[in-house]
């Protein structure tokens with residue numbers, strides 16, 4: 721079937737510059753590959769240098785690697801300087817903390833907040849400033865369905881992701897008049913290394929699936945598709961929104 725031009729043009733990213741953070745693995749990797757497939761030049765940013773190099777070697781004409789650490793402001797500043805004027809920022813790098821609240825180590829608390837919240841906001845602040853100056857661009861964060869649900873042992877993680885959904889609303893409010901859209905994709909349980917702890921426990925895994933109306937965990941591709949929608953002109957009138965992509969888990 722031939723797609724009508726009005727539709728395919730919306731998803732044509734030829735000549736566009738996209739940056740995907742956390743691109744060395746999981747959701748970020750699938751998203752970087754999809755944007756390359758859609759014609760974009762993609763800065764793939766991550767702290768995992770080796771995995772980044774492997775990714776770039778698969779498609780050297782589409783990808784450019786930037787190694788950085790989202791736990792450090794100076795490193796985020798270097799990333800922002802390296803990518804310059806991008807059209808799309810997929811602000812996706814993040815870490816999970818799985819720790820009962822009464823055993824929470826304060827160093828772990830600080831680390832998760834610094835990567836998932838402070839670091840992600842710092843990057844959007846820096847990239848958004850350049851977008852506002854140009855009057856064009858769009859930013860999409862990765863939140864989590866856990867911004868809406870309670871989930872034992874993930875209090876800090878859930879708090880950082882709820883913070884991101886709230887950040888997105890205000891950034892969209894402030895930058896909308898400058899032509900910048902800011903949104904968030906909130907994945908439910910997705911088959912990536914971040915869920916390794918769960919995948920290694922078959923009983924917990926099958927219990928988790930029972931809670932998902934669509935009867936399966938998400939694939940990284942499911943999330944990549946949502947990012948492409950929110951970055952495309954198909955969502956030109958959507959801003960400040962968190963799109964939950966979770967197979968219906970939050971419904972009950």
Ligand SMILES: NC(=O)c1ccc[n+]([C@@H]2O[C@H](COP(=O)([O-])OP(=O)(O)OC[C@H]3O[C@@H](n4cnc5c(N)ncnc54)[C@H](O)[C@@H]3O)[C@@H](O)[C@H]2O)c1
Pocket residue numbers: 741742743744745746747748765766767768788789790791812813814815816835862863864865906907908909910911912913914915
């Ligand atoms: N997989 C899920 O079930 C799920 C659910 C909800 C939200 N998320 C979110 O999706 C995003 C991607 O996670 P994923 O599931 O693909 O996990 P993943 O572990 O496969 O990928 C995360 C990537 O982020 C990078 N990263 C981590 N800390 C970093 C830092 N300090 N600086 C730079 N890069 C860093 C890692 O090296 C890795 O490549 C995260 O923000 C995560 O919180 C995932």
